[in-house]
Each structure stands twice: as structure tokens, then as C-alpha cells.
Amino acid sequence: MDKSTSLFNLTGKVAVVTGASSGLGRRSAEVLAVAGAKVVGVARRTEVLESLALELGENFSYISADISDRGRLADLCLEINSKFGPPDILVHAAGVNTRQTADEVTDLGWDQTISLNLSTPFFLSQLLVPEMKKKGWGRIVNFASVQTTRAFPGGIAYGASKGAIGQLTRAMAEAWSSHGICVNAIGPGFFPTELTQIVFEDAERSKRNADQTCIGRNGEMEDLDGPLLFLCSEASRYVTGQVLMVDGGFTAK
């Protein structure tokens, strides 16, 4: 195997992907498993995770859990470790967008959003980092957004969580990179998933988003593959604390 291939080879690595039942999380689990990692997918819907297990075979295992409950994360980590051993790679793709406006946002909507999109990526990482430190190698990928730096209607809690995840990524990198643990975020543009179904159903809005990019179209699921594999592999060994926008140039304009 030549050097360029081995840089992206994840054989021998264990990965955890939250939000693996849908959209970008599901795609992440597929990409990492195909690259050779043993992958543990975490989400609430058992039947969808089961279908992914049938597709990916022995490189994939799953845990059905609500990860917005911080009090359950320690037990969840015990279960994660029992699948393939302590993870080397952690991809935080689980997320929610209630789309409540600033005038309408409820306590519940706010708390659920901040909890799942911001608190869980930190506290789950905090629990799994000690084993990465022992190995002297780790990769953590958060999911940011165009709302990390831009304001959208109905994006008050979501935008706050995604703005904060940009800074959390830098702070986690500051804390853990000297142990060989690179922490970065992917900032997707508009990709067709359950989360964005409402946007893609509105042809005019969808076209407006595509026109705002430099490339001239919205995201396709395979656009995630290279950036994710880069950030989860040896290829990104000197890259940490960054938000890599995978948005076709949406935020460049």
C-alpha cells in the first residue's frame, strides 16, 4: 500500500458516530467502516440502526440511546467500550433544529437544542478522551453549520448551539491536541437529510441556497466523504481547532 493510501486507512481504529441512523451521521458511519474502522453507531431508532448493521456487516455495531440525557453518558461509554474496545475516533453528528423563532422559542426547545448540539459533544468527548490520551492518538469531529457564522430566520437556539460548537472545537483542541488528539469540525452547507427536508421541499428556498454557493448547487451526500475521512485519519495529523466548511463556498460569498 502506498503512503497516500495508508494516510486514509482506518484499519485497526475504532470509531463512534452519534446520529448514525440518518443523514450525515449515517453517511459518516458508512465512510469510516469502508475505510476499515470498526464503527459503533448511536441514535434512538433501533430499526434504522439495524438496517445499517445489515448493510455494513461485522465492521458495525450499534447502541440505541437518547444521548441528550447527560446523566446517562457514563453508562453509554461503558457500552461503547464493550463493543470493539475504547474508541480512537469520535464523530458527533447527532443534532436537532426546532426552527422556533426568537419570539417563540420555548424553554424546552432551547434546552433540547443546546443539550444535544453542544453539551453532549463536549461531555461525551470528556468521558472518552482519557483512553485516547493513553494511546496518544485520537480524532474528534464536531458538526458546525453555516449558522456557526451566519444568522438565519428560526435559528435562534440552533444558531447559538452552532456558533458555540465552533468555539468549543477550538477549546477542545487547545485542551487535548498535545496528546495527539486532533479536534475539528465540519460545517456542512445544505445537504438533503431529515433535518433539512423542510428546506428542500421549498424549491425556491432550495434554489436560493444553491445560488448562494460558489459551486452553484446544494450538497450531495458524497461531498462529505473526503473531508470526513481527512479529519478522522492520519492525513490530518497537524490540523486541529478548525472548522472546515463543506458548503460549496456558501460562506465564501
Ligand SMILES: NC(=O)c1ccc[n+]([C@@H]2O[C@H](COP(=O)([O-])OP(=O)(O)OC[C@H]3O[C@@H](n4cnc5c(N)ncnc54)[C@H](OP(=O)(O)O)[C@@H]3O)[C@@H](O)[C@H]2O)c1
Ligand atoms: N443536513 C444539513 O444540511 C446540515 C447542515 C449543517 C449542519 N448539519 C448538522 O449535521 C449534523 C447531522 O445533521 P443531519 O442533517 O444528518 O440530521 P438528521 O438527518 O436529522 O439526523 C439527526 C440524527 O441525530 C439523531 N438524534 C436526534 N436526537 C437524538 C437524541 N436525543 N439522542 C440520540 N440521537 C439523536 C437522529 O437519530 P434518532 O432520531 O434515531 O435518534 C439522527 O440520526 C447535525 O449536527 C446538524 O446540525 C446538517
